[in-house]
Amino acid sequence: MGNEYVVGWGTLALINAGLAQGKNRSGLNWFLISLLLGPLATLLLLFAEKR
Secondary structure (H helix, E strand, O other): OHHHHHHHHHHHHHHHHHHHHHOOOOHHHHHHHHHHHOHHHHHHHHHOOOO
């Protein structure tokens, strides 16, 4: 069961990196932030303004 959790968390981090790049932000930075914060990082990105 733990393996699916890791795969899901990593997938979310990749999605967040793409979302960040769409808002002209660093995909790598947001990928790393997403590994730490997970869904909270997604929420932050959704409300972030496009640069």
